[in-house]
Amino acid sequence: MSNFIDLFFNLDIMAQEFDAALSRARQIVETHPSLLPGHLGLTRILIAMGRFDEAESAISQASEQVGESTDLLFVKADLSLRQGDVKRASKVAHAIQ
Numbered sequence: 001m002s003n004f005i006d007l008f009f010n011l012d013i014m015a016q017e018f019d020a021a022l023s024r025a026r027q028i029v030e031t032h033p034s035l036l037p038g039h040l041g042l043t044r045i046l047i048a049m050g051r052f053d054e055a056e057s058a059i060s061q062a063s064e065q066v067g068e069s070t071d072l073l074f075v076k077a078d079l080s081l082r083q084g085d086v087k088r089a090s091k092v093a094h095a096i097q
Helices: 002-014 018-031 036-048 052-066 070-082 086-096
Strands: none
Touching: 018 036, 036 052, 036 070, 052 070, 070 086
């Protein structure tokens, strides 16, 4: 199921259909809060839209509902870099190892 979810997010993002992707991601997270791909998709879409505060909140929510994961740490590092916080990104990257 996760590959199916990822496919929809990627197609929407590639088509610049951010609002559709965001709506779909929110719906998946609400319906299946224990599925990490939904949380990752939501966070990636928010980052792509430049909505960094909401992305940070989505990462926190995912950590609470699913727990820490390598994929979630990669997204957190990406967000940190896009926010210009290289020090935080480096710290997160070291946690991946």
